[in-house]
Every structure is written in structure tokens, then in C-alpha cells.
Amino acid sequence: MSDFDPRSTRWLAGLVLFISLLTFSILGRLYYVSFKLGPDLVAAAREKVIQERQVPASRGNIYSSDGQLLATSMPVYELRWDAAVVDAERMNAHIAETAKALAHLLPERTASEWGSYLRQQFNGKRRYALIAKNLSYSHYRKVAQTPLFAGSKFKTGLIAEERFTRLMPLGGLAERTIGYQRPDATAGLEASFHETLRGHDGRRWMQNLGGNQWKPMESSYTRDPQNGQDIITTLDARMQDAAHRALLYTLKKYGADHGCVVLMEVKTGKIRAMANLGKVPGDSAYTELRNYAVWEKTEPGSTFKVASVLIGLEDGTVDTSDIIDTSPGVYTIYGRNVNDSHRGGYGRISLGRSLELSSNTGIVKALYPKYAKNPEAFIDRMYQLGLADRSGIQIKGESMPHIPKPGDKDWYGTTLPWMFFGYGVLSTPLQTLTFYNAIANDGTMVAPSLWEATRDRGIVTDAYETRVLHPAIASKENIVQIQDLLEKIVIRGTAKNIYTDSLSMAGKTGTCQLNYWDPESRGYQASFAGYFPADNPMYSCIVVINRPVISVGYYANIVAAPVFRDLAMAVYRMTPQTSAPATGYWAEGIQKSHSQSQKTMTQRRQTAIQALEAGRMPDLTGWAAADAIALLEEHGFRIRLHGHGRVQRATRQDKTIELHLG
Amino acid sequence: MSVRVSKKRLQQSGRAAREILRGSFIGHPVIIRNLPFALYVTGLSLIAIWGAHRAESRVKEISKKVVHLNELESEYLEAKSNLMKMGTESSVRQRSQALGLVPSHRAPERIELPGDE
Numbered sequence: 050m051s052d053f054d055p056r057s058t059r060w061l062a063g064l065v066l067f068i069s070l071l072t073f074s075i076l077g078r079l080y081y082v083s084f085k086l087g088p089d090l091v092a093a094a095r096e097k098v099i100q101e102r103q104v105p106a107s108r109g110n111i112y113s114s115d116g117q118l119l120a121t122s123m124p125v126y127e128l129r130w131d132a133a134v135v136d137a138e139r140m141n142a143h144i145a146e147t148a149k150a151l152a153h154l155l156p157e158r159t160a161s162e163w164g165s166y167l168r169q170q171f172n173g174k175r176r177y178a179l180i181a182k183n184l185s186y187s188h189y190r191k192v193a194q195t196p197l198f199a200g201s202k203f204k205t206g207l208i209a210e211e212r213f214t215r216l217m218p219l220g221g222l223a224e225r226t227i228g229y230q231r232p233d234a235t236a237g238l239e240a241s242f243h244e245t246l247r248g249h250d251g252r253r254w255m256q257n258l259g260g261n262q263w264k265p266m267e268s269s270y271t272r273d274p275q276n277g278q279d280i281i282t283t284l285d286a287r288m289q290d291a292a293h294r295a296l297l298y299t300l301k302k303y304g305a306d307h308g309c310v311v312l313m314e315v316k317t318g319k320i321r322a323m324a325n326l327g328k329v330p331g332d333s334a335y336t337e338l339r340n341y342a343v344w345e346k347t348e349p350g351s352t353f354k355v356a357s358v359l360i361g362l363e364d365g366t367v368d369t370s371d372i373i374d375t376s377p378g379v380y381t382i383y384g385r386n387v388n389d390s391h392r393g394g395y396g397r398i399s400l401g402r403s404l405e406l407s408s409n410t411g412i413v414k415a416l417y418p419k420y421a422k423n424p425e426a427f428i429d430r431m432y433q434l435g436l437a438d439r440s441g442i443q444i445k446g447e448s449m450p451h452i453p454k455p456g457d458k459d460w461y462g463t464t465l466p467w468m469f470f471g472y473g474v475l476s477t478p479l480q481t482l483t484f485y486n487a488i489a490n491d492g493t494m495v496a497p498s499l500w501e502a503t504r505d506r507g508i509v510t511d512a513y514e515t516r517v518l519h520p521a522i523a524s525k526e527n528i529v530q531i532q533d534l535l536e537k538i539v540i541r542g543t544a545k546n547i548y549t550d551s552l553s554m555a556g557k558t559g560t561c562q563l564n565y566w567d568p569e570s571r572g573y574q575a576s577f578a579g580y581f582p583a584d585n586p587m588y589s590c591i592v593v594i595n596r597p598v599i600s601v602g603y604y605a606n607i608v609a610a611p612v613f614r615d616l617a618m619a620v621y622r623m624t625p626q627t628s629a630p631a632t633g634y635w636a637e638g639i640q641k642s643h644s645q646s647q648k649t650m651t652q653r654r655q656t657a658i659q660a661l662e663a664g665r666m667p668d669l670t671g672w673a674a675a676d677a678i679a680l681l682e683e684h685g686f687r688i689r690l691h692g693h694g695r696v697q698r699a700t701r702q703d704k705t706i707e708l709h710l711g
Numbered sequence: 712m713s714v715r716v717s718k719k720r721l722q723q724s725g726r727a728a729r730e731i732l733r734g735s736f737i738g739h740p741v742i743i744r745n746l747p748f749a750l751y752v753t754g755l756s757l758i759a760i761w762g763a764h765r766a767e768s769r770v771k772e773i774s775k776k777v778v779h780l781n782e783l784e785s786e787y788l789e790a791k792s793n794l795m796k797m798g799t800e801s802s803v804r805q806r807s808q809a810l811g812l813v814p815s816h817r818a819p820e821r822i823e824l825p826g827d828e
Binding site: 058061062064065068117118121123124125185186187211216218219220222258261262263264265286287290291293294551618619621622623624625626627639693 | 718721722724725728766767770771774778781782784785786788789791792795796799800801804810814815816817818819820821822823
């Protein structure tokens with residue numbers, strides 16, 4: 050084979066044979082792969098590269114009735130560190146400074162602890178070391194700007210993982226009422242409206258492009274994702290803030306264990322504020338721990354006397370003008386004493402006056418002889434007044450009121466007379482308020498509601514309609530009598546300390562002994578339930594303060610009633626009064642100066658805009674800071690403010706303008 | 712041990728292999744006739760490949776934008792939350808106390824002017 054001839058037949062035959070063998074072996078392999086291994090491989094590939102993936106629906110927001118955002122979903126970040134990526138030079142150059150900065154940003158470790166922690170991760174070449182969890186975006190950015198972590202992630206090894214969490218922009222306000230929905234625990238409106246808020250995840254076939262990036266494979270979804278709807282609550286952020294503030298102030302002042310305030314619109318039953326604050330165990334701070342207003346049932350005490358007198362009036366067994374001798378301030382039934390808080394009693398007074406002064410003996414002496422032989426009549430009336438029912442509020446966990454009945458195993462001869470002034474009966478603050486609201490609403494009992502409307506992408510899909518529980522709990526005349534007494538309680542009765550001539554209020558105090566049978570855990574509960582303005586009720590409100598420090602004060606008129614007054618005044622200040630249309634000299638003067646100032650403002654704005662567009666600094670002297678900021682920011686400037694008042698001087702440096710006010 | 716293969720057949724198949732290797736079949740009239748269609752199919756496949764590429768870069772672009780959107784949203788919510796907290800009467804009260812301001816005891820009055828809507 051010394052002379053190689055490519056045209057020789059033998060060589061050609063060899064080549065053809067070789068190629069054919071190759072071809073057959075490839076075909077054979079092809080057959081084996083596609084038909085024998087095929088189905089399994091296809092399935093495996095599908096699982097990895099092609100998947101029917103979830104397209105998550107975003108959860109709806111919760112708004113207050115005045116349009117403030119109460120709860121929304123916000124991304125938070127978990128920071129991890131791939132220490133193996135970082136080179137030693139970089140590590141040594143920046144570790145000291147970074148540790149110091151981290152100690153400031155993430156104070157769970159000191160600077161030296163951060164230093165040794167980072168060093169440890171670096172030496173161990175950890176690929177996924179935890180730096181911090183649940184950081185907000187700005188917090189995360191600050192960490193990412195520390196020397197070691199600043200720059201591209203391929204050099205720094207910083208890994209930021211994003212996750213969605215619920216945020217309440219108003220912080221602790223109405224925290225418990227808004228609630229939460231977690232796999233392990235639920236509470237409040239987030240739980241009650243979970244189905245509406247959460248929406249439905251969609252499904253779609255997607256193809257993996259490497260990393261965590263997925264490309265949709267078809268233009269349609271297997272199942273369309275449906276975002277959650279928004280819930281608008283009846284809460285008013287400003288009123289909630291006022292309630293929270295007034296309650297917190299009092300709880301701190303009297304060192305009380307916990308308390309709640311509920312503010313309700315009389316005609317509709319819409320709850321405008323619901324604040325619940327409790328002392329954090331082992332701390333002096335207060336926060337929203339439980340929804341006491343909905344959940345906690347206690348003996349209402351003297352606020353219940355209003356119901357007792359109303360029952361007597363409805364049955365015609367008593368009249369507010371009946372005269373009762375309250376001296377000596379003690380009345381003994383079956384060996385147990387009914388005492389007045391005023392030693393010696395109040396002398397001979399009317400039943401109405403007994404209610405104004407909250408005389409236990411007065412109420413009991415008037416009612417007991419009428420019902421001692423027929424307690425069922427009294428109990429039946431309680432059911433008629435709606436005192437035995439839940440209010441039906443849209444929050445899970447509302448307690449059922451408790452009303453003793455003759456024949457119960459804990460029914461004694463003293464049960465009925467003690468019920469007259471609010472012992473033995475159990476109800477929640479919200480249930481008591483629902484009753485007082487009915488009195489303010491001329492006898493019509495409406496259900497309380499925290500839900501105002503449901504909204505889907507800006508369009509209201511469902512709205513609350515006031516639910517009447519009881520069209521008339523009592524006759525009109527009797528309701529008017531009670532209303533009159535409640536107003537007198539504030540004018541000249543137990544709550545006269547909160548009287549003010551700028552706003553008429555009506556309500557009843559209740560100082561109730563807790564666990565009076567046990568000297569160890571004895572304490573007081575101070576409450577006030579009422580409504581305002583007394584002559585044209587707009588809002589009803591209940592305040593309950595549990596276990597104030599006795600040496601500081603525990604009487605309801607001192608502890609609870611001022612919270613009511615503060616909230617009432619705050620709400621009153623939020624409601625503009627419309628005076629009769631101005632006429633004559635005044636009207637002309639106001640109109641003139643109004644249109645004048647509008648004209649000059651428009652002119653000055655135009656001049657300023659012209660100056661800005663020409664690249665000059667406008668004369669802003671005398672402008673209100675808000676107007677100046679709005680204008681300048683519209684033109685892309687950043688503003689720094691100094692002082693208060695109107696603009697005196699403005700200086701500019703590049704895109705930053707400093708406004709000096711005075 | 713001689714293999715009896717027809718010399719003629721061997722020559723024939725050798726020629727066929729040569730023809731394939733030489734690529735002269737490309738000039739075959741059938742192929743020439745269908746060239747526009749072949750070009751059309753090639754064009755279509757190029758468009759399909761280009762489209763798939765664009766879709767991929769779109770997906771990458773979108774996922775980058777989503778991260779950015781979330782960051783902006785988070786920043787916006789933080790600022791909004793701060794503003795809301797600062798805007799509550801409670802904090803305005805606290806801050807204005809230093810200036811000697813206290814809340815009014817009277818409700819604001821709305822003055823209606825004749826001719827105002």
C-alpha cells in the first residue's frame with residue numbers, strides 16, 4: 050500500500066462501509082434514546098424546564114373610611130452573604146469599617162461581634178451566611194452601601210432575597226382591629242375578610258430560561274390570577290388617632306392594666322374608632338394586645354343601671370319621679386349589703402336623681418320590691434332590650450353576653466338586686482355600647498359594623514347597609530326620659546367634671562369592682578358610656594379602663610369620663626360647622642380679599658414659573674412654604690427647609706434649593 | 712479469500728458517494744425550482760428564532776423591572792407611612808407644642824359666600 054489512490058475501489062468500499070456503520074449506529078442510538086429512554090427523559094425535562102407555575106395574586110389593601118391606607122403588602126428583604134466570592138484583599142481592607150457601620154444599622158451585634166462574625170463566615174467560606182431578616186428597602190440599601198457590600202454582587206457576595214409582608218402604615222393604630230392572617234394565627238379584619246382580600250393565584254405554563262427566570266409559553270393562563278379586593282373599613286384614621294391618644298394618656302397616668310375605647314356613628318352603627326391597649330408584661334409600654342372591646346366580657350357595673358331603670362319604666366313599675374330614701378346609704382338583702390359610694394347615702398331623692406348620682410341603694414330600693422316576686426319579668430325585658438345577643442361584629446371571637454336566670458344553679462336571692470346595678474350580668478364593651486347607641490338613636494338598635502365597602506380596582510363592588518337589630522327597644526317617651534337623665538348626669542350628676550359649654554354630652558359612669566370575692570386579685574374597672582352632642586346625637590362612645598392603680602384614682606368620672614370628653618372634643622373639632630351664608634358687608638369683604646389673594650397668587654405663580662423655565666431663580670419671598678415646595682418640586686428641585694413660617698430667603702445650589710423661613 | 716463483488720455496482724455506488732460529497736445535487740433542477748420556497752422557509756425560521764430571543768430578553772427585562780418596581784414601592788410605602796405618622800394629630804400636636812401651639816377648643820366654621828358652589 051505504498052501508493053495511495055483515492056479512486057481505488059477498495060478504499061471507496063471501505064469508506065462507504067465505515068459511513069454506513071456510523072449511520073446505522075447513530076440511527077440505532079436515536080431509536081434507543083427516543084423510544085426506549087424517551088418518555089422518561091421528556092418527563093424529566095418538562096419538570097425542570099417546563100412547568101405549570103403559580104402566578105401569585107396580590108392581596109388587597111385595607112383602607113380607612115377617610116381614605117388612609119391601613120394595611121398593605123410590602124416587600125421586605127432577607128440579606129445573605131456568599132463569603133466565598135470575596136477576595137482576601139477586599140475583606141481585609143473593609144472589614145473594620147463595615148463591622149462598625151453594621152453595628153449601627155443592625156444593633157443586634159456590636160462592632161466587634163460583627164467583625165468576628167464576618168471573619169468566621171469568610172474563613173469558613175460560607176456561601177449563604179445570614180446577615181439580617183425582614184429589612185425594609187431603605188434599611189437594606191443602607192446595609193448594601195457599607196464598604197464590604199458596596200458594588201456588584203459578583204464581587205461582594207451580597208444576596209438580597211425579597212418576600213412580601215403586611216405593613217400597617219399607621220403603626221400601632223388599630224393594630225388589633227386590623228389584625229393579621231398568618232398560617233399559625235389569625236385576628237381582626239385581615240382574618241374575617243381573608244377570602245375577599247387574598248384573591249386567587251393563577252396558573253400558567255412557563256419555560257425556564259436559567260436562573261429563576263421563567264418565560265410564559267402560551268398567551269393564555271391555565272387559570273387566570275385574580276387579585277384580592279380592597280376592604281374599606283368604617284374606621285376614621287383621625288378619630289382612631291384621637292381615641293388611641295386619649296386612651297394611652299389615661300392608661301399611663303393611672304397605670305392601668307388595659308383599656309379600650311369604641312366610637313360609633315349613631316345612625317348607622319359604623320365604628321369610627323376602636324382602640325385597645327394593654328400593658329406589655331414586664332414593661333411599662335402599652336400596645337394593642339387583644340381586642341378587649343369585642344372579646345372581654347365583664348360585669349358592666351353602673352352603666353347597666355340605665356337598662357334597669359328603662360326596664361322599670363317600660364313595665365310601668367317605676368317612674369323617674371318616684372321618691373326613694375337612700376339614707377343611710379346601706380340596704381341589706383339576705384344579709385348582704387348594697388352600699389352607696391357616698392357614705393350615708395343621698396337622703397330622699399327621686400329615682401331619676403338616683404341615676405344621676407349613681408346611687409346603688411336608690412336603684413335597688415326602687416326596683417327590688419317590684420320584681421322580687423317576679424324576676425322573670427325583669428329578665429324577659431332584658432332579652433327584649435337586646436342585651437342577651439351578640440352584636441354580630443365582623444371580628445371573630447365576640448363573647449356571648451351572660452344573663453342569669455331563675456333556676457340557674459348560681460341563682461340566689463341576691464342575684465336579682467345585684468343585677469340592678471350591673472353585677473352578675475356579663476357583657477362586652479361593644480355590646481354595652483350597642484345598647485347606649487340605641488338610646489342615642491331614639492330607641493332603634495343598629496348593629497355595629499367595621500366594614501364599610503369592598504372595592505375592586507377602584508370600583509365599589511359591595512357596600513354595607515345599616516342593619517337594624519331592633520326597630521324600637523322601648524317606647525319613645527321612655528327613651529326621651531332616659532336621654533334627658535343621661536344629659537343631666539354630665540351637667541349635674543356623677544360626670545359633671547367633664548362638662549363643657551362648647552359641646553353637649555350625655556352618658557353614664559360605671560365604677561365596678563372586679564373579683565370582689567377575692568382580696569388578692571381585687572381591683573376596679575372604670576367605664577363611661579354615652580353619646581354626643583346630647584341634643585342631636587352623632588356619635589356614641591364607650592371607654593373602659595381596667596385596673597387603674599387604686600392610689601392614683603379609680604372612679605369612673607375621674608378615670609374614664611375624661612377620655613370620653615377628650616375624644617368627643619377632638620371629633621367635634623374635626624367636624625366643620627356650616628354657618629348661615631354670609632351676607633352684606635362681611636361677605637363682600639371676604640369675597641373681595643379672597644379673589645384678590647387668588648389673583649395675586651396666580652400672577653406670582655406665573656412669574657415664578659417663567660423664571661424657572663428661563664433657568665433663573667424666582668423671587669419666592671413671602672410665599673407659604675407649602676406653595677413654594679410644590680412649585681419647586683414640580684420643576685425637579687430638592688428642597689431643604691430651615692425654620693418655620695413664610696419664605697424669607699432662598700438659595701440655590703445645583704438642583705437643591707434651601708428655603709429659609711421666618 | 713476473495714470477495715465476489717460486482718465491479719460495476721461498486722463503481723456505481725462509489726460515484727454516488729462522490730456526487731454527494733461534491734455537492735453537485737445542489738444544482739439539481741428540482742432544488743433550483745424550489746429555491747424561493749426554501750428561502751421563504753429559512754426566513755420564517757430566522758424570524759421565529761429572533762422572536763424567541765426577544766421574548767427571552769423581554770422576560771429578563773421584566774424581571775429586572777419587577778425588582779425595581781418592588782424597591783420603589785417599598786420606598787414609597789416607607790415614605791408614605793412616615794408621612795402618615797407625622798400627619799396624625801397626635802404627632803402634629805407634639806411637634807407644635809414646642810412652638811406654643813395648642814388645639815383649638817372650637818370646631819372650625821365653614822363660611823359660605825353667596826354665589827359659591
